[in-house]
Amino acid sequence: MIIQLLLQIALVVIVLSLPIAMLVFSTSTRRARGPQMRSLSAFDVLRGQVGRGIETGRPAHISIGVGGIVGDDTLVTLAGASIVDSLAPEAAETGAAPTVTVADGAAMILAQDTLRRPYARRGDLAGYDPRDVQLLGMQPFQYAAGAMDFLAHAQPVSNVMVGAFGPEAGLIVEEGVRQGLTQVAGSTDARSLAVLFPSANHLLVGEEVFAAPAYLDRRRGHIARLQAQDLVRFIMAAVIVIWSILFLFV
């Protein structure tokens, strides 16, 4: 009973400490220069994708996963959409929009809106084509079949897959390998990470998929969020280790 209560208190403390840490880091980042972040090759590659699209005349393919925005996969799908959000302004400037593929109706609307916004900001809505967002299937394996066909025939310059995926992601990246594409993949699901690992050139593992706004746009609030996450994770790991050692002696 006491242990249960202690665990509940610990959970509340962790949940509350995260926004407080985010606020503190956000204030300190405002005063000082941003922190040095460890290099993630996936984001280094992502920065050049629109440019490569212009040079080759072929669009980049971005998949935001098979999840929707009503359910368990909402935040991971939003993380995938944040990559579209980061690349869309350059795409609107140059007219080399990536092709975004989805497997859910609501995610399709989200991706279309994300891609459209920079065009609206520039007052160039005529340059925006809603068909740059394609719904390829409504079930994971249907989507995988559609995405494989897309990679084989549309000849994109690269394949970026960040979002909610299951094991079907292995089939898509394998097609990407066959087409000789540079591939960036990211997922929070252990099964999809296992199948992505051998084939993807650059892999975002777990919470790294949420780091796109911090790495690609250097947004202050998101950098503070990463710092807060690291701090709370360190505290949690320390608590787990201390708790385990205590259990050995109690």
Next chain:
Amino acid sequence: MLFKRAFPVALTIAFAWLILISYLPLDPDSPAAATLLNVRGVLVEWAVNLAAFALVLGFGNLIGIHARRIRSGESVLYSVVLIGGALFTLGLWIAHILSVMAEQQVPLTVAMLDPGFLVRAFDWVIAPLQSGLGILLAFVLAVAGFRALQVRRSVGMVLFTATAIVVVLTQPVVPLLDVLGPFRAVVDSITTGSLRGLALGVALGSLAFGLRIIVGADKPQSD
């Protein structure tokens, strides 16, 4: 303009906090808890209805894209089969609803809930096709693993291959279970620890990412 920008954000923040508060451990018999649960139910129902409408838009997008591909002469056969299959299934479903309405003398809204036809379409066509594609995964992964080992000689790849070998050799059909059992136990404990670490990171990442949305710092739904 301000209204157009601020309204969706205000709506998101208000609804997000309402849903969040409804999960607080309030006294279930209190009127506040009952009201919050009712509000949550209504909001979730709205979300489901909106998602269903988005599904119709998605269907339109799918058909539109393949119609464009047929016009441009790109993968014509695949696109024709897809559009034909989709429209044929839609037609059969409408016919099924009409027959249910006629036979059981029920209104349209009730007839649409009859799952008979959709279950058969899923069990007989979609599920076997998806399973067929799923079976390929094992072979694809094996090929990818061998290829990656040739190209990438990293610590990660060596670990991946060693783990794959231990897992394959410790299956019940292989008579090496007793010999390699301890190795499998080591692999399992490392994997379990890694999975917990992954889950912890994802949970914290989701929490922080979600917090920024419900306080309006991030606006995925608006400028």
